[in-house]
Amino acid sequence: MTPAFTTRPTLKGRHGMAAATHWLATGTAQSVLERGGNAFDAAVAGCFVLHVAEPHLNGPGGDLVGLVAPRGRDPRVLAGQGPAPARASIAHLRSLGLTSVPGAGGLAAAVPGAVPALLMLLRDHGSWEFADVVGYAIDYAHAGVPVDRRWADILATVEPLFREHWPSSYELWMPSGRVPRAGETVTNPVWAATLERLVKESRRGRSRAERLDAVLVAWREGFVARGVTATLARPHRHADGGDHAGVLTMADFAAFRPTWERxxxxxxxxxxxxxxxxxxxxxxxxxxxxxxxxxxxxxxxxxxxxxxxxxxxxxxxxxxxxxxxxxxxxxxxxxxxxxxxxxxxxxxxxxxxxxxxxxxxxxxxxxxxxxxxADRAGVGEPTVRASGETRGDTCHIDVVDADGNIASLTPSGGWLQSSPAVPELGFCAGTRLQMTWLDEGAPAALRPGRRPRTTLSPTxxxxxxxxxxxxxxxxxxxxxxxxxxxxxxxxxxxxxxxxxxxxxxxxxxxxxxxxxxxxxxxxxxxxxxxxxxxxxxxxxxxxxxxxxxxxxxxxxxxxxxxxxxxxxxxxxxxxxxxxxxxxxx
Structure with missing residues (x-):
């Protein structure tokens, strides 16, 4: 093989390195490293910023798969892929006349796993407090981030869906009554308020672990779980053209635990x-x-x-x-x-x-x-139809610190075109169940309580x-x-x-x-x-x-x-x- 053209140099150094799909996440992660945080603090902070900077590609209601390796230890899988809800069965979807899981709408929602996984990573391997880690995301959600061309194009595509069927999404992402143009600044004060409320919850514990666990309880048993499940329970438009109610419940939220796996x-x-x-x-x-x-x-x-x-x-x-x-x-x-x-x-x-x-x-x-x-997916980057169905997705971030701790995280799902926005939370649920088959004989069949097969794949x-x-x-x-x-x-x-x-x-x-x-x-x-x-x-x-x-x-x-x-x-x-x-x- 002969050397290829290069657009920029490979960065070299000894203090710390970060790389991500959006420069705001990279800058955030590097800032954490400069302020004494380790690679895991930095990666978590970067992921929360990705929720704000690339909401058309990932969100708090989505999922996450990571590979994590503290220096001197073997890599472990950070499994933040939530399972199918207890009522998400092949029989139920078939009874609605569906032959596959729709690509947008609450029936496709697995239990949101990204935030619980990030909290577990922060608790087990990080060193910072929750308030410090999410401070960057809160600031960007209040002050706003620039809309890139792809984000603007996706909003233009789903504008009729939002206007006619998902009014909470229209209000959140088109507050001026029109699609934001590329280059304009978009804020998300509702998500900022959600994070600030979670920060208040984090002050309840005496130890750092207890404070992080308090955030997790509020997420899976408190106001976050209540908001998501209530929104999805109301019948709403799905990618198949029908109006259906989701099946995600508070019990599903409460039962999920992210895991460390080999x-x-x-x-x-x-x-x-x-x-x-x-x-x-x-x-x-x-x-x-x-x-x-x-x-x-x-x-x-x-x-x-x-x-x-x-x-x-x-x-x-x-x-x-x-x-x-x-x-x-x-x-x-x-x-x-x-x-x-x-x-x-x-x-x-x-x-x-x-x-x-x-x-x-x-x-x-x-x-x-x-x-x-109409089905052709183009070149593999995000392709969205007016129904909200998406092909191609996701964000990614890699971080290594001076001590040799290293993390590779791929957050995805819960993108803004997945399902109606939760009005009081500022995000929506994901659609990972669309990757299951409505066929009992399939190894990746839709099964209550089982994880859907995911495409998220760090190395x-x-x-x-x-x-x-x-x-x-x-x-x-x-x-x-x-x-x-x-x-x-x-x-x-x-x-x-x-x-x-x-x-x-x-x-x-x-x-x-x-x-x-x-x-x-x-x-x-x-x-x-x-x-x-x-x-x-x-x-x-x-x-x-x-x-x-x-x-x-x-x-x-x-x-x-x-x-x-x-x-x-x-x-x-x-x-x-x-x-x-x-x-x-």
Whole structure:
């Protein structure tokens, strides 16, 4: 692999580094580090700011998956994915005439898990008080943040839905009676007041842990749970065009506990790649790497025809296994066994496969629907219909401090177009249940009390027992697809972090979307224009159905790292979209 063009330098330093999908979150995290907070304080503060700065991509009513590694300890998964409510059953949704979970509206709401997970991270590994951590978000919610073009476009798309069916959302996001324009400042004083009320709750305890637990009680048993459940209980417009009542209850809120879990790992070219388990999509990247490990380095360059082809074909097989096997109780080990991988690797030939090819014992085969013109999801970044249904989503933040503590968090869901805003709280619930199937035979079926399968998928790289890098990106089903070329360029190509982020990427749409209405495009391959005409032509000759996207259009990846030998820290962030930045010193 040859070095790629770089838009900015990889940052280097020793005090601390942060990188995120929005510069306000990066600046917040770095400020926390400068004021003596550790990486976990900084990451939590940054996530609360992301709720304010990118409300069209995440929110307090959504979910979060993270990888967290205190210096000298193995990474752990921060599981902030809430389960389906007790009344969210296949039978109930079928009784409403639904054949799938709608992509917007309260029926798609899992128990909000992001804030409880952030509180647990702060309690178990942070050092700051809740009031200090959320002070940045309170300030931005009062003073306002600039609306970017994507945010303004999404509001313009859902304006009729808000005006006609979700008046609380219209009042919150269009207080002047019109859609805010890109560049204008938007405030959220209602969410600021909610945080300030939670700060008052945090003063009840004697110890720091008791004070944080008091916030959590107010969230899941007090005024927050009451507000969310009352709003969703009122029938409201869903993405299917019908008016339905949600089923989330106070008991669902009270029962949820975020958890610390062991991640999955796979060794690739001398580095252990760390991912969340198979209740998410993370093992897809591990399976793809395991399949590619049998190819010579020369055939894994993501800037060549052979490299793009091999990566794409590996992902097709891994995603087929995801649909066939992944879910809350899935065992991924058989899918990473050497003999199984050898059989699957033999299916990667010189021509693009247009077939759906799951492996393993009795794999589930979902309904494979091809999209019509209205269903096409574009290039993978947020696509929103007037109904509020969203494809592509999410935010991301990575932080490393001088002591070597490192965190990689992917908050998502609860975006402003998910469901009607809770008038007294300033946010809405999420729609993660749209990733479940209304089919009892599916491993990712909708089941009361079970977590829906999520696409949230941060990554850590471990060398000789120490975490050397943490990374992630928004993008729904594209998250692991955009991260894998980065990993290949770092571990095989010798690219630095910023060059690996800047290099052109691609993804296959040969997978049923995790987002409603769950369509797939057999043989579909989306590539950035910068891959070049010669590579595109070569891929088409191999049978790929190629869509050429803009030169800087795919992914919003960020990364931080630490060299164990020298203690030097690094950070890099994506220039695509103009909002992602790294900072540090």
């Amino acid at each position: 991640p999955l790992t796979y060794p690739f070219r001398g580095v252990d790649v760390v991912k969340p388990p198979a209740w998410g999509s993370g093992p897809v990247l591990l399976q793809a790497l395991a399949l590619l490990s049998g190819f010579p380095d020369a055939e894994l360059d993501p800037s060549t025809v052979a490299g793009v082809h091999n990566v794409t074909e590996a992902f097709k097989l891994a995603f087929a296994d995801r649909e066939g096997h992944y879910g809350e109780t899935a065992r991924i080990e058989p899918l990473l066994a050497d003999d199984y991988l050898a059989r699957r690797r033999a299916l990667i030939g010189p021509a693009a496969s247009l077939e759906w090819r799951p492996g393993g014992d009795l794999p589930y085969v979902p309904e494979l629907r091809t999209p019509d013109g 850590m790289l471990v060398r000789d027992g120490e975490v050397v890098e943490a990374l992630g990106t928004p993008g729904g089903d594209q998250q692991d697809q955009w991260q894998l070329p980065y990993v290949l360029r770092r571990l095989i190509g010798g690219y630095g972090p910023q060059r690996a982020i800047d290099a052109p990427v691609f993804h296959t749409t040969h997978v049923p979307s995790s987002f409603w209405p769950r369509t797939w495009e057999p043989g579909g391959l989306v590539v950035e224009e910068r891959l070049g005409d010669e590579v595109v032509a070569g891929l088409r000759r191999r049978g790929h159905i190629v869509t050429v996207s803009g030169p800087w259009s795919l992914g919003r990846l960020s990364a931080v790292g630490r060299d164990p030998a020298t203690g030097e820290l690094s950070a890099a962030a994506n220039p695509r979209g103009g909002l992602g930045y790294a900072a540090g010193r």
